[in-house]
Amino acid sequence: MGRRRFRGRLVDGIVLLDKPEGITSNDALQRVKRIYNAAKAGHTGALDPLATGMLPLCFGEATKFSQYLLEADKRYRVVAKLGVRTTTSDADGDVVSERPVNTSLGEIKKAIEHFRGESMQVPSMFSALKYQGEPLYKYARQGIEVPREARPINVYEAELIRFDNDEVEMELHVSKGTYIRTIVDDMGELLGCGAHVTVLRRTQVAGYPYERMVSLEQLENLLQQALDQGRKPSELLDPLLLPMDTAVMTLPEVNMTEVVASYIMHGQPVQVSRAPEEGTVRLTVGEQRVFVGLGEIDDDGLVAPKRLINVSQG
Numbered sequence: 001m002g003r004r005r006f007r008g009r010l011v012d013g014i015v016l017l018d019k020p021e022g023i024t025s026n027d028a029l030q031r032v033k034r035i036y037n038a039a040k041a042g043h044t045g046a047l048d049p050l051a052t053g054m055l056p057l058c059f060g061e062a063t064k065f066s067q068y069l070l071e072a073d074k075r076y077r078v079v080a081k082l083g084v085r086t087t088t089s090d091a092d093g094d095v096v097s098e099r100p101v102n103t104s105l106g107e108i109k110k111a112i113e114h115f116r117g118e119s120m121q122v123p124s125m126f127s128a129l130k131y132q133g134e135p136l137y138k139y140a141r142q143g144i145e146v147p148r149e150a151r152p153i154n155v156y157e158a159e160l161i162r163f164d165n166d167e168v169e170m171e172l173h174v175s176k177g178t179y180i181r182t183i184v185d186d187m188g189e190l191l192g193c194g195a196h197v198t199v200l201r202r203t204q205v206a207g208y209p210y211e212r213m214v215s216l217e218q219l220e221n222l223l224q225q226a227l228d229q230g231r232k233p234s235e236l237l238d239p240l241l242l243p244m245d246t247a248v249m250t251l252p253e254v255n256m257t258e259v260v261a262s263y264i265m266h267g268q269p270v271q272v273s274r275a276p277e278e279g280t281v282r283l284t285v286g287e288q289r290v291f292v293g294l295g296e297i298d299d300d301g302l303v304a305p306k307r308l309i310n311v312s313q314g
Contacts, residue, residue: 010232016213017215021051024046037233043056050200052200053201059241074178082195121150122149124180154178189242219313222237232240279296
């Protein structure tokens with residue numbers, strides 16, 4: 001039998017999934033995609049199977065703007081176990097070394113302080129970054145180490161929540177591409193005892209509120225409730241969707257009349273009063289400020305189309 005191609009309905013928006021522990025981000029995405037019967041979906045930066053928490057999932061036209069969430073700041077709560085270093089820098093890896101923990105609260109605070117601010121970080125061999133077309137973790141599982149370039153990161157905030165015997169709990173606010181496992185591993189080496197991640201929870205992506213997260217169980221229950229009541233699942237599920245432009249709310253807005261917007265929707269740059277002098281902008285139309293996509297200020301100071309949504313399907 002051939003593989004049946006999944007076909008779904010056209011649905012646009014963003015769900016803030018509270019990813020459970022023990023499954024990959026792609027597994028979570030596929031389950032939610034089927035719950036919504038969505039034709040098109042994508043996630044915005046993978047969480048490790050060990051990790052839980054906020055995983056924005058984009059449906060339909062919202063996938064056009066997922067890159068802006070990939071590049072957004074993130075917040076995490078992490079628990080590190082001192083004294084044990086592992087191959088993956090988390091509890092899923094094999095133990096590399098065990099050392100006694102002889103460290104004080106002052107030394108812990110000093111070590112955490114060390115990571116605040118801008119620095120260069122070498123990605124873990126167990127990351128999903130690609131080398132010659134394959135993710136690094138595939139090489140790592142074969143015992144192959146490949147060269148990785150250090151990348152600039154920024155730890156905006158690093159707060160100690162708890163230090164209890166051999167456990168350290170922290171809250172971190174970091175820039176895109178920051179590997180929390182690597183910070184914990186480096187901290188363990190700085191303290192001379194080794195460390196690895198036992199609990200990792202992402203609490204925020206960009207400015208999305210923690211309270212808007214929904215679990216797989218909640219979504220599955222709503223689907224079953226709709227089926228039991230003979231209602232369309234979309235009636236219960238779609239109210240949980242956030243508007244697609246929430247992914248780009250940090251960009252300056254350019255509001256246009258419908259006449260001006262008709263030109264830009266046909267690919268023509270337009271002049272709009274009070275538009276910024278440069279950069280990418282968020283395009284809205286009319287008094288209702290209907291979002292139609294992104295524009296770019298060109299060399300002539302005109303607003304040119306960059307990434308427009310397909311308004312005809314809405």
